[in-house]
Each structure stands twice: as structure tokens, then as C-alpha cells.
Amino acid sequence: MAREQExxxxxxxxxxxxxxxFDLIDFLQQLSERCVGLLDVAACGVxxxxxxxxxxxxxxxxxxxxxxxxFALQHDQGPCVECYRSGEPRTNINLDRPSAAQAWPQFTPxxxxxxxxxxxxxxxxxxxxxxxxxxxxxxxxxxxxxADTALAQALADVATIAILQQxxxxxxxxxRGQLQYALTSRIVLEQVKGILAExxxxxxxxxxxxxxxxxxxxxxxxxxxxxxxxxxxFDTAQIPRAAPHHPRR
Numbered sequence: 001m002a003r004e005q006e007x008x009x010x011x012x013x014x015x016x017x018x019x020x021x022f023d024l025i026d027f028l029q030q031l032s033e034r035c036v037g038l039l040d041v042a043a044c045g046v047x048x049x050x051x052x053x054x055x056x057x058x059x060x061x062x063x064x065x066x067x068x069x070x071f072a073l074q075h076d077q078g079p080c081v082e083c084y085r086s087g088e089p090r091t092n093i094n095l096d097r098p099s100a101a102q103a104w105p106q107f108t109p110x111x112x113x114x115x116x117x118x119x120x121x122x123x124x125x126x127x128x129x130x131x132x133x134x135x136x137x138x139x140x141x142x143x144x145x146x147a148d149t150a151l152a153q154a155l156a157d158v159a160t161i162a163i164l165q166q167x168x169x170x171x172x173x174x175x176r177g178q179l180q181y182a183l184t185s186r187i188v189l190e191q192v193k194g195i196l197a198e199x200x201x202x203x204x205x206x207x208x209x210x211x212x213x214x215x216x217x218x219x220x221x222x223x224x225x226x227x228x229x230x231x232x233x234f235d236t237a238q239i240p241r242a243a244p245h246h247p248r249r
Contacts, residue, residue: 006038007151023221024163025186028059029212031159035136036061038155039148042116042139045069047080048124048132048163055084055132056183063204064114069135071110078107080133083121087130089153090121092143117141122152124160131160185223192226200241214239 028046035044043065047055055073060066072078079090093100095117101108111119120136134156136144144152196207215225228234 003038006034009034023223025058025189026212026216026222027162028159029222031134031155032059032061035134035152035155039136039144039152041120041136041144043137045080045135045137046124046132046159047073047084047135049084049130050183055081056186058132058183058186063208065135065137068107068110068114068116068137072104072107075104075106077104078111078135079104079119079121080135083123083133084130087123087125087128089123089149091149093119094141095119096141111137115139118143120144120149120152122149122156124156124163126157126160126164129164131163134159185226188230189222189226192229195229196236196239199236202241206241210239210241 028048032044032046035041044061045057045065045068046059047069048058050056057066057069057073060069069078069080072081079093083090095108095111114137116137116139118138118141120138122134122136123130124132124134134152136152192211193204193208196202196211197204200207200210202210211225212222214220215222225234229236
């Protein structure tokens with residue numbers, strides 16, 4: 001699909017997010033996958049701040065990236081953490097340079113161990129209000145062009161608009177209410193991914209692909225289906241397994 005068509009699909013997805021039955025986790029998962037395709041990066045993670053102003057991982061293009069972002073948050077370091085605090089993008093960071101290891105002594109070797117050579121962090125902001133950050137990872141030291149950086153910021157901006165708009169519609173009295181619900185739902189979703197992966201003897205990425213594919217085909221919200229599985233109210237035998245995929249490296 002042409003890049004222009006992919007960009008159009010993103011804006012259609014943003015428009016769809018304004019409906020009442022908005023699935024924040026699925027929307028952010030789509031965003032992470034769109035960023036990988038549109039920006040020619042290896043992986044993407046989406047981090048949003050909760051009601052206590054603490055960053056949380058809401059979506060990632062693959063499990064390794066989700067775990068890396070969680071590791072960064074546990075150690076309170078990395079480009080996304082700095083990007084969120086400053087509200088400014090951090091782009092084209094070469095992880096082989098001593099300055100990266102000096103700035104983030106735990107995050108940098110973990111990122112390198114995951115196969116990443118460079119990284120970028122884009123703020124999710126609107127009129128000076130920062131709600132999170134978009135982490136972009138590359139397995140080469142190829143720099144993002146100015147055009148790709150601008151596109152990454154545009155994607156982060158439209159996602160921010162969708163999230164803030166939905167928060168206003170759903171929880172006008174508690175600005176971060178819907179996000180807090182999504183964070184709780186994400187915990188259940190991770191548990192279900194683990195259950196399915198162990199049950200089917202597949203990777204968590206493969207388990208999530210099967211789970212998400214079934215949910216979309218049958219018009220289930222990810223969080224609702226996950227809770228049904230966790231509560232024993234849904235027979236997972238109904239979900240076809242995803243075909244194995246090749247690892248990034």
C-alpha cells in the first residue's frame with residue numbers, strides 16, 4: 001500500500017476513535033504498527049502518563065519492545081522518559097556512542113541487547129500539554145529524515161487529540177479516568193497473552209496476533225474479551241492460532 005494511503009488510514013482511525021465504543025488499547029496498538037510501516041523503523045512503543053503523572057506502556061509493536069520500555073520505566077531513564085518530562089523530541093540517538101551509555105547506563109545496554117542501534121522519542125502533546133511519548137527504534141544507525149520526524153510528530157499529535165477528546169467525552173470529571181481503566185485492562189490483557197502463549201506453545205506476539213485478530217473479526221473490544229477469558233467466561237478454543245512469524249533479527 002502506498003504511503004499516502006497508509007497515512008489516510010491513520011486519520012480514518014483517529015476519526016473512528018470519536019465514537020462512543022472507543023477501544024484505547026487497540027487504537028494505540030494500531031498506532032504503533034502504523035509507525036513501524038510509515039517511518040521505516042524496526043519497532044515502536046507508546047507510553048502514556050497515568051493519573052499520578054507516571055508513564056506506563058500502553059502499546060508496542062512487539063513484545064521485546066514492550067519489555068524494553070518497561071525496563072526503561074523501572075529504571076526511570078531513557079529517551080522517552082526525558083522526552084515526556086521536557087516535552088521536546090529526542091531524535092537520532094546512536095546507542096553505540098559513549099554519551100548514550102553515560103546518560104542511560106541501564107537502558108542503553110538493554111536496548112543494544114534487543115538489537116537496536118538507534119532510537120527516537122517523540123512527545124505526545126497538544127498546546128503544551130504532554131500526555132506521553134512515542135518511542136521509535138531502529139536496528140541500523142540510519143537517521144530519521146526531517147520529513148519522517150515531522151510525520152512522526154504529526155502521528156503523535158493526532159493520536160493525542162483523539163485521546164484527549166475521548167477523555168473529555170467519557171470522563172469530563174476525571175481527565176485521566178479512561179486511561180486509568182485502560183491501564184488496568186492492559187494488565188489483564190498481558191495475563192491473557194501469557195495464558196494463551198503457554199497453552200498454545202507459541203510466543204506472546206503470536207498469541208496476541210491470534211487474540212487481536214479474533215477480537216476484531218467478531219467486534220469485541222480487546223479489554224472486554226481479555227476480561228472474559230480471565231474470568232473463565234470464554235472458551236479460547238474458538239480463537240484460531242496465528243501463523244508463526246519470523247523474528248526481527
